[in-house]
Amino acid sequence: MQHLIERMAKAHPAPESEFGSELGDAYRVTLECSQVCSACADACLAEHAVDPLIHCIRLDLDCADICGATARVLSRQTAPDLGIITMMLEVCARTAQACAEECERHPEHAHCQICAIACNATVDACRKLLDAGRPELHH
Amino acid sequence: MQHLIERMAKAHPAPESEFGSELGDAYRVTLECSQVCSACADACLAEHAVDPLIHCIRLDLDCADICGATARVLSRQTAPDLGIITMMLEVCARTAQACAEECERHPEHAHCQICAIACNATVDACRKLLDAGRPELHH
Amino acid sequence: MQHLIERMAKAHPAPESEFGSELGDAYRVTLECSQVCSACADACLAEHAVDPLIHCIRLDLDCADICGATARVLSRQTAPDLGIITMMLEVCARTAQACAEECERHPEHAHCQICAIACNATVDACRKLLDAGRPELHH
Amino acid sequence: MQHLIERMAKAHPAPESEFGSELGDAYRVTLECSQVCSACADACLAEHAVDPLIHCIRLDLDCADICGATARVLSRQTAPDLGIITMMLEVCARTAQACAEECERHPEHAHCQICAIACNATVDACRKLLDAGRPELHH
Numbered sequence: 001m002q003h004l005i006e007r008m009a010k011a012h013p014a015p016e017s018e019f020g021s022e023l024g025d026a027y028r029v030t031l032e033c034s035q036v037c038s039a040c041a042d043a044c045l046a047e048h049a050v051d052p053l054i055h056c057i058r059l060d061l062d063c064a065d066i067c068g069a070t071a072r073v074l075s076r077q078t079a080p081d082l083g084i085i086t087m088m089l090e091v092c093a094r095t096a097q098a099c100a101e102e103c104e105r106h107p108e109h110a111h112c113q114i115c116a117i118a119c120n121a122t123v124d125a126c127r128k129l130l131d132a133g134r135p136e137l138h139h
Numbered sequence: 140m141q142h143l144i145e146r147m148a149k150a151h152p153a154p155e156s157e158f159g160s161e162l163g164d165a166y167r168v169t170l171e172c173s174q175v176c177s178a179c180a181d182a183c184l185a186e187h188a189v190d191p192l193i194h195c196i197r198l199d200l201d202c203a204d205i206c207g208a209t210a211r212v213l214s215r216q217t218a219p220d221l222g223i224i225t226m227m228l229e230v231c232a233r234t235a236q237a238c239a240e241e242c243e244r245h246p247e248h249a250h251c252q253i254c255a256i257a258c259n260a261t262v263d264a265c266r267k268l269l270d271a272g273r274p275e276l277h278h
Numbered sequence: 279m280q281h282l283i284e285r286m287a288k289a290h291p292a293p294e295s296e297f298g299s300e301l302g303d304a305y306r307v308t309l310e311c312s313q314v315c316s317a318c319a320d321a322c323l324a325e326h327a328v329d330p331l332i333h334c335i336r337l338d339l340d341c342a343d344i345c346g347a348t349a350r351v352l353s354r355q356t357a358p359d360l361g362i363i364t365m366m367l368e369v370c371a372r373t374a375q376a377c378a379e380e381c382e383r384h385p386e387h388a389h390c391q392i393c394a395i396a397c398n399a400t401v402d403a404c405r406k407l408l409d410a411g412r413p414e415l416h417h
Numbered sequence: 418m419q420h421l422i423e424r425m426a427k428a429h430p431a432p433e434s435e436f437g438s439e440l441g442d443a444y445r446v447t448l449e450c451s452q453v454c455s456a457c458a459d460a461c462l463a464e465h466a467v468d469p470l471i472h473c474i475r476l477d478l479d480c481a482d483i484c485g486a487t488a489r490v491l492s493r494q495t496a497p498d499l500g501i502i503t504m505m506l507e508v509c510a511r512t513a514q515a516c517a518e519e520c521e522r523h524p525e526h527a528h529c530q531i532c533a534i535a536c537n538a539t540v541d542a543c544r545k546l547l548d549a550g551r552p553e554l555h556h
Contacts, residue, residue, distance in 0.1 A: 004449055004535050008456045011527035013463045027452070032421055035448050035492055039425045042493040045335060046430045050328045055218040057323060062212050062223060068485070069208035073201050075452055076459040079194040081237055084201060087230035095223050110428035118421050143310055143396050147317045150388035152324045166313070171282055174309050174353055178286045181354040184474060185291045189467045196462060207346070214313055215320040249289035257282050333496040340490050340501060347486035351479050357472040362479060362512050369504035376498055 005031075005075075012077045022129045027074040029118075029125040030092060034067035036118040037099060043111035056102045056112065063099040066092055067122060086130065093126035144170075144214075151216045161268045166213040168264040169231060172257040173206035176238060179254035186248065195241045195251065202238040205231055206261060225269065232265035283309075283353075290355045300407045305352035307396075307403040308370060312345035314396035315377060321389035334380045334390065341377040344370055345400060364408065371404035422448075422492075429494045439546045444491035446542040447509060450535040451484035454516060457532035464526065473519045473529065480516040483509055484539060503547065510543035 006024040041060035044053040070092040073085060100119035106112040145163040180199035183192040209231040212224060239258035242251040284302040319338035322331040348370040351363060378397035384390040423441040458477035461470040487509040490502060517536035523529040 004453055004531055005456065008453050008460070008528055008531050011531055012456075012460045013465075013526075013528075014460075031448065031452050035444070035488060036421055036425050038489055039422065039429075039492040042336070042339075042495050043425070043429045045332055046495040048430075050332075054323055054328075058215060058218045058320070059220070061215065061320075062220070065208040065211045066223075066227070069204040071452060072204045072455055075456040076197060076200065078459050078463040079197045081198070081201070081234075084205075084230065084234050084237065087226070087233060088205070091223065091226035091230055094226060095220075098220055098223065109430075111425055111430075114421055114425050114428055143314055143392055144317065147314055147321070147389055147392050150392055151317075151321045152326075152387075152389075170309065170313050174283055174305070174349060175286050177350055178283065178290075178353040181356050181475070181478075182286070182290045184471055185356040187291075189471075193462055193467075197459070200459075210313060211316055214317040217320050217324040248291075250286055250291075253282055253286050253289055336493060336496045337498070339493065340498070343486040343489045344501075344505070347482040350482045354475060354478065357475045359476070359479070359512075359515055362483075362508065362515065365504070365508035365511060366483070369501065369508055372504060373498075373501050376501065 009077070014077045022125070022132045023074060026089070026125040026129045027071045029121050030067040030074065031071040033096060033118040033122040034064045034071060036115050037061070037064040037067065040103065040111050040115035043109070047109065053106065053109075056099075056106060059095070059099040059102050060115065063095045063119065066095045070126075082133070086133070089126040089130050093123050093130075096120070096122035096126070148216070153216050161264070161271045162213060165228070165264040165268045166210045168257075168260050169206040169213065170210040172235060172261040173203045173210060175254050175257040176200070176203040176206065179242065179250050182248070182250035192245065192248075195238075195245060198234070198238040198241050199254065202234045202258065205234045209265075221272070225272070228265040228269050232262050232269075235259070235261035235265070287355070292355050300403070300410045301352060304367070304403040304407045305349045307399050308345040308352065309349040311374060311396040311400040312342045312349060314393050315339070315342040315345065318381065318389050318393035321387070325387065331384065331387075334377075334384060337373070337377040337380050338393065341373045341397065344373045348404075360411075364411075367404040367408050371401050371408075374398070374400035374404070426494070431494050439542070439549045440491060443506070443542040443546045444488045446535075446538050447484040447491065448488040450513060450539040451481045451488060453532050453535040454478070454481040454484065457520065457528050460526070460528035470523065470526075473516075473523060476512070476516040476519050477532065480512045480536065483512045487543075499550075503550070506543040506547050510540050510547075513537070513539035513543070 005028055009024050037060040041057045044057045070088045073088050096119040100116045103112040103116040144167055148163050176199040180196045183196045209227045212227050235258040239255045242255040245251040283306055287302050315338040319335045322335045348366045351366050374397040378394045381390040381394040426441050454477040458474045461474045487505045490505050513536040517533045520529040520533040
């Protein structure tokens with residue numbers, strides 16, 4: 001089951017992919033990050049002391065929404081608009097970085113540690129895709 | 140029912156809103172745009188000649204996802220990160236503008252005309268919020 | 279701007295709508311409910327005492343996701359599967375009812391009162407669409 | 418990266434999980450299915466003959482939305498409402514089954530074959546979770 005989404009990318013009838021293999025990485029990673037952030041917000045809510053985690057919950061929820069939208073945009077290969085993709089990768093990296101930094105302030109919670117790993121992986125995957133892209137991927 | 144979301148914004152316990160009344164406009168408009176774009180993609184699929192609408196469907200789906208994520212981010216007033224909000228408003232305006240331009244190429248379809256109205260309203264609402272924002276809303 | 283989504287429903291090229299005007303109501307109402315629930319979860323997080331609101335936040339987030347998915351399914355008129363639509367309307371009504379009941383336990387918070395109104399409107403709209411439906415809308 | 422979401426489930430502070438290990442399977446599988454369906458809709462749009470795929474695209478988009486909402490609901494372990502979870506698993510299984518059957522009608526497209534695999538895995542995972550559940554998971 002694990003590589004289904006990569007197999008899907010290769011099964012696309014478009015004449016040639018706009019991106020290299022970094023694309024497959026980026027959407028798998030942003031998708032997992034979306035789910036992990038959603039789960040971290042929920043785990044924060046179940047902690048005895050929720051107050052110090054309010055900022056973390058807010059960023060978790062924003063990061064879940066933005067990573068989810070980024071993953072959906074990346075999953076489409078038909079008639080892509082590289083300007084839009086670039087801006088989404090940038091806001092996704094920016095949000096994941098803020099979320100990672102906030103989660104790293106709560107090392108006593110295992111869920112925040114795991115969420116920071118997922119967010120940092122998203123930052124890397126977005127940046128790699130931005131760097132690997134054809135020149136016009138940079139606006 | 141129609142102003143429930145504005146009433147919600149005013150019912151928030153945060154000491155003072157980060158934004159003026161443009162915020163209420165922006166999230167209502169981006170939310171409606173998300174739904175209208177999703178409906179336009181579906182209406183395009185039901186046309187006799189789908190081929191000339193492939194690019195339109197792609198943009199409709201991206202715009203639906205990005206407007207939806209923007210609306211959710213805007214709906215949160217707790218501990219906002221203005222850098223993230225600014226970047227989301229910018230990519231949302233950019234995507235809605237591309238979608239409006241594409242829809243305007245298909246004036247023979249009433250659904251594309253309506254979708255262009257919703258997208259142009261989103262461009263205006265995002266830009267107004269960016270312009271009205273406090274200095275730090277601009278990154 | 280306010281009736282754009284109804285105009286969109288009428289602009290659809292499908293030969294005849296599967297539903298009466300209840301459809302337009304249901305998707306506008308579920309869409310607004312999705313956003314109001316998302317905003318209520320956020321307002322709950324900003325309260326001084328978050329603990330008594332944990333259950334409310336959980337239901338708000340579930341209701342936001344389920345209403346959002348229901349709205350998207352309802353927005354599509356091409357090749358509908360009435361069994362799926364029926365089940366979505368039922369789980370949407372069930373979730374909105376649970377969320378309304380929980381919000382009504384917190385009348386001291388204006389945001390919970392408003393959220394209960396949005397959720398009860400969703401229950402009504404889903405049930406009206408289920409009742410108004412053609413026989414095969416009931417599975 | 419691959420087991421981050423399972424690690425997250427175990428890191429949750431709730432005293433004991435409501436579900437066995439089937440939960441981790443179900444939300445990973447529904448999440449991947451959501452993305453694969455979204456990608457299949459896009460690949461269908463890029464085919465030379467889109468007309469025979471209209472029904473498939475519709476089901477792909479519904480399945481993407483419903484699996485996505487199911488995954489988010491499953492990702493939350495705080496204060497779960499088992500009636501809602503049961504109904505979501507049922508509509509998710511029903512939708513994924515319809516989508517798998519439609520995709521299996523297009524074996525000439527590799528993306529439809531892959532999508533059918535993802536959808537059938539979702540049907541299995543939802544049913545396993547429904548069967549494994551404590552009695553009250555059945556409403």
